[in-house]
Amino acid sequence: MTAASPRDRACEESAQAHERLASDARGTSDAASSADRMARITWSLLAEPSDDVAHSTCTVHGVREGLEILARGDLDAVEHALRILPVHDPTAPRAQRMDRRAAAAAGLSRWKEREGRIDARSVLDRAAGQGMRVIVPGDAQWPAGLDDLGLAAPFCLWAHGPGDPARLADERAIAMVGSRASTPYGEDCASSMAAQLAAEGSTVLSGGAYGIDAAAHRGALAAGGPTIAVLAGGLDRLYPRGNDQLLRAIRERHVLLSEAPPGTAPTRWRFLARNRLIAALARIVVVVEAAWRSGALSTARHAGAIEPPRTVAALPGPVTSAASAGCHRLVRDGQAVLVTEAQEIRELLPHSAPAGDSSFAQQDELDLLDPADRHVLDAVPPRSRITIDRLASEVGRRESELMAALGRLDALGHVRITGEKVGRR
Incomplete structure (x- = not known):
């Protein structure tokens, strides 16, 4: 059997890391969920929100294993996570990229410095006493x-x-x-x-x-x-x-x-x-x-x-x-x-x-008129009446076309025809 190349192994491990991320979102068994919940609470105390090294480590290895990596100071494991899920911009010039081992060492140092000063159980108990709750991926209230x-x-x-x-x-x-x-x-x-x-x-x-x-x-x-x-x-x-x-x-x-x-x-x-x-x-x-x-x-x-x-x-x-x-x-x-x-x-x-x-939209009913009928209506004076002959001259329409338009406008309640004159309603 041909051994997998380093590149193939890296791709496989990257896929496993992303699957682990999806699994966290779906939830796990009750026992595992309880342990993962405490691990996540602990990491919220150990790492800043912008600590991409922590997120890479926990995505590749899992949140509980991440704490074990910290406990044993496993620099290689953190560096391995950064190789699978790098935190730098891969499009940046090589000289600007962060050295993986240096980033891993800095991460371990940050977490170790805080580790001795935190007590996740105590923080959780105080929060619950004040009416707060913790929500993790897989919980019903997780957005x-x-x-x-x-x-x-x-x-x-x-x-x-x-x-x-x-x-x-x-x-x-x-x-x-x-x-x-x-x-x-x-x-x-x-x-x-x-x-x-x-x-x-x-x-x-x-x-x-x-x-x-x-x-x-x-x-x-x-x-x-x-x-x-x-x-x-x-x-x-x-x-x-x-x-x-x-x-x-x-x-x-x-x-x-x-x-x-x-x-x-x-x-x-x-x-x-x-x-x-x-x-x-x-x-x-x-x-x-x-x-x-x-x-x-x-x-x-x-x-x-x-x-x-x-x-x-x-x-x-x-x-x-x-x-x-x-x-x-x-x-x-x-x-x-x-x-x-x-x-x-x-x-x-x-x-x-x-x-x-939308029912919230206010639409002018005049916008529903046919453009030709609207043209006739616009030619009718708003406060006086006009003869049908003069209106025909104003709009340049044949009498039959004009009378048809006026009939529609009258039916819609826009104009009133009285004898030979037309006015607005």
Whole structure:
């Protein structure tokens, strides 16, 4: 028998790793699920959301084996995982690629440094005592959209509130994001559109921050509709503090989510990593207001990079407004659909009818007229009457054609024929 080449073995192991990722999403036996659950909780304490080395290691070897690799300091096993599922960009020049062994050693060092300071069981017990719960792949409440993140999917989700994330983050879920330094125009648009969408059953997702995020959440709550806040830190530290009452209201009525375990402080890189979750949980990402380098644009980028990609929409602002420069950039570069009202956002949802077929659309009944009949109607003065002879001269129609058109317009209630004269009704 011919031995498999290293390349063939690598391909086979890569396929097994991806199958393991799919298996995690489908769930396992009760005993295995319990062990995997604790392993995932432990990894959420050990690794940052952006730690691709941890995700590669656990995808190739499994979350429980990943902890054993850490316990024995198995550098070769981590490096092997990076060979199967590399974390660098394979299209980058060779000089810019991260050395696999150095990346593996750095990963082990990071995890080992935290390992002695964490107690997963204690964190889980404290969280449960505060009413929080952990959701892992395979659980009924695990949102299916997160599986589209593949290697970047979180180890687990921490949830607080009665809402079911899997049910709320369905095909009608809409993320609404934007600048913290928002304008009254942006806040008014976000609040009113979120209220309309939530009133019709769509879940409004955002990050709970100041500005556009808060306006979107408030609009959904005011309409009595569902909303989810995805936070960058632990759910025991509601942040920002100025939105404490808002976040408590979301927690009481719906649900707060985070991939960061309790006790984790929100940091800049955790905010940026959190944005991929908002994008994956939604079907549409609406950027309401964003400056040229706004963090909200990273959510739009994540939405386009997910497979299948999420639809990105952007609300235009005044051309002189720096707060809308990022939105205009998305539209100009073809990365977003321009929207101006809730109906246009609704049309972008899967299986939604276009505006012209929607019961929400207001259609002028005159648009239903035949163009020739509309031409005759336009020639009838709005506040006086005109003779049929003069009307025929105005529209350039034969008398028989004109009388047929007037008969139809009269039947539809647009004109009244009195003797030899015609007037509007």
